[in-house]
Amino acid sequence: MNIYFFKLASLFYLLGTLFYSVYILFLKDALSKLAAVIVTIGFASHTLAFLTRYVEAGYPPVTNLHESLSFFAWMIVGVLLAANLKYKIKVLGAFLTSIALILMLFAFALPKEIVPLAPVLKSFWHPFHVAFAFLGNAIFTLAFCCGVMYLIQEHQLKSKKLGALARRLPSLKVLDDLNYQALTLGFPLLTLGIITGSVWAEYAWGRYWGWDPKETWSLITWFLYAAMLHQRLTVGWRGRKAAIMAIVGFFSVLFTFLGVNLLLPGLHAYSNW
Amino acid sequence: MELFVLGLNHKTAPIEVRERLTFQESELEKALLRIHSLPSLKENMILSTCNRVEIYAAAGETEKALQDLKDFLSQHHHLSLREFEKSLYFLVGEEAVRHIFRVASSLDSMVVGEPQILGQIKSAYTLATESKTSGLILHRLLHRAFHVAKRVRTETKISNSAVSVSSVAVELAERIFGNLGTRVIFLIGAGEMCELAARHLVAEGAGNILVTNRTFDRAVMLAQEFNGEAIRFEEMALGLKRADIVISATDSPQYLVRHDQISKVMKERKQKPIFFIDIADPRDVEPGVGDIENVYLYNIDDLQKVANENIKDREKEAQKAEAIVENEVVKYANWYQSLEVTPTIAALKKKCDGIRKRELEKMLSLHPHLPEKERHSLEALTSAIVNKILHDPLTRIKQNDEEGMTVVYIDALRTLFHLPDQTGEECKEED
DSSP, X not given: OHHHHHHHHHHHHHHHHHHHHHHHHHOOHHXXXXXXXXXXXXXXXXXXXHHHHHHHHSSOSOSSHHHHHHHXXXXXXXXXXXXXXXOOOHHHHHHHHHHHHHHHHHHHHSOOOOOOOOGGGOOSHHHHHHHXXXXXXXXHHHHHHHHHHHHHHHHHHHTTOOSHHHHHSOOHHHHHHHHHHHHHHHHHHHHHHHHHHHHHHHHHHSOSOOXXXXXXXXXXXXXXXXXXXXXXXXXXXXXXXXXXXXXXHHHHHHIIIIIHHHHSOSTTOOOOO | OEEEXXXXXXXXXXXXXXXXXXXXXXXXXXXXXXXXXXXXXXXXXXXXXXXEEEEEEEESSHHHHHHHHHHHHHHHTTOOHHHHHTTOEEEETHHHHHHHHHHHTTSSSSSTTOTHHHHHXXXXXXXHHHTTOOOHHHXXXXXXXXXXXXXXXHHSOTTTSOOSHHHHHHHHHHHHHSOOTTOOEXXXXXXXXXXXXXXXXXXXXXXXXXXXXXXXXXXXXXXXHTTOEEEEGGGHHXXXXXXXXXXXXXXXXXXXXXXXXXXXXXXXXXXXXXXXXXXXXXXXXXXXXXXXXXXXXXXXXXXXXXXXXXXXXXXXXXXXXXXXXXXXXXHHHHHHHTTOHHHHHHHHHHHHHHHHHHHHHHHHHHOTTOOHHXXXXXXXXXXXXXXHHHHHHHHHHHSOOSSSOHHHHHHHHHHHTTOOOTTSOOOOOOO
């Protein structure tokens, strides 16, 4: 059942990506509205996928890579829908929906069976750890998209072109503001994710911190975002620098999440796939 | 009755001819009424801008009306016909419709896509309506023209891109700052160039104005005009620290704003972005300033280059607009043809007779045992009622059309009785 909803959600994200792309080509507002509706339906279906899997498994389904990728995509689309409520940046949908789609396809290729929960994951803290970390990551994904758009727009303006590309992207001010907002929301979430993770580690392995690769890399990521926030508030690292930092930060997030699991052995790499 | 346009524009007449045929705003109403007094013309409207002088009119005999109008133009402007006759174009019927649709959509403008023309047509139409020189034909024509212009504006990107230097500057500012609402504009130089550029930005919503000038008094004067603030020339750095948009247009032979100075200012500003518009010649802002992070520098040539590229884009969009115009011309032609007397009478008769027959059948089916004779009497009675009711109105619209009222009656009949035109489509009015 959960796989059915999962596939349905992926299909809607695919359609949403297509409609957003066509919107970017032709700039017809109706298309972006339609895309937003499609993505919302996809999100609803994705929510059902999560809930049904929760019921079928009997525990929060955030325990292997398939589940985490799907959860990450779910959070990203959730962040997109929330951002749509506040900001009128239609191209954002094209970026975030396509990222969510890629994550879904990746998750789809992985083993999807529900297996008995590993004892180490049976913890009150684990689901909180995952929820905070991924909501933070989803918000950093938004910041990453803003950073990319910022660099493109800035390049257009500096090279004195005001063509089709520049007209499709939001103003520098909006992109920079959103980047900053994402930072102020994402950073506390990341912090909470690390703290709850460390509390869980105390229950699971009897120590709060053990310098395993995942822990080390999440700390590196945390320092990156902390530095970003600090520089912004003290010497005004905004605009281009902030955009680049958001992109660097996002890669660090990705590496912490995926790279560590794939490349470095450690306690977090429990899922054998 | 036929619709036509007589006129000249920037393509057919040089400026020397155009300016002599232009109507001053003050004399427009008199001119409208004088044309209206010509017996050959039923309706008229004058569109007079710096790029075109056109008379839109409806007349029974167009050839006669054309001659009368030419004579009128020659008398009114004290010109012999020879001097301007070659520049005139005279378009009748569908051609005239296409023409005004293209003009209203700004396809016939000197700068394709510039939006002023629509406003000019609207005021020309308002004046003709107020002077009561326009009637049903022009009324419908103009409303369709406004509708076409709106379609072109929303369905193509013809007016999207900025094609004048000042509108490019506004668009760039919006790309950088988003909303211009609370932005601070700093004018270096209190000359006319600066003032114009500032007015444009203020019209788009920009907020505070700061002015500096070598002669402080001029700065104070200009600042007062904008409810702004004057800054002494030696204290320019204060303005640079506060401003979001700097417009510079002095005749200073050397750079006034230098790289080192702005590098320092940017630190003080905590990297808040700043946009320099250097419209001075020679330039006021050192070109290297544009390389500093969060600083955007455009000089007059840069702005002009962007504007020129946008003009190319517009030409592509213009082709889409032409297709919309063609589509609307066909729709209008259908409506116009429906104003013929004979098909209208036929349609009206058909409709009334249809109602009569249906009602009669309904009644007869309720009384199946009614004798044949009574049925015939009922048939005759209902026919007579319908014919008697229709008799007076139909006689009236068949009469000779001295006052040009027939089209009004026909249109009223078609609207009130909901009669379809040839295509079966309702030609509804839209603004």
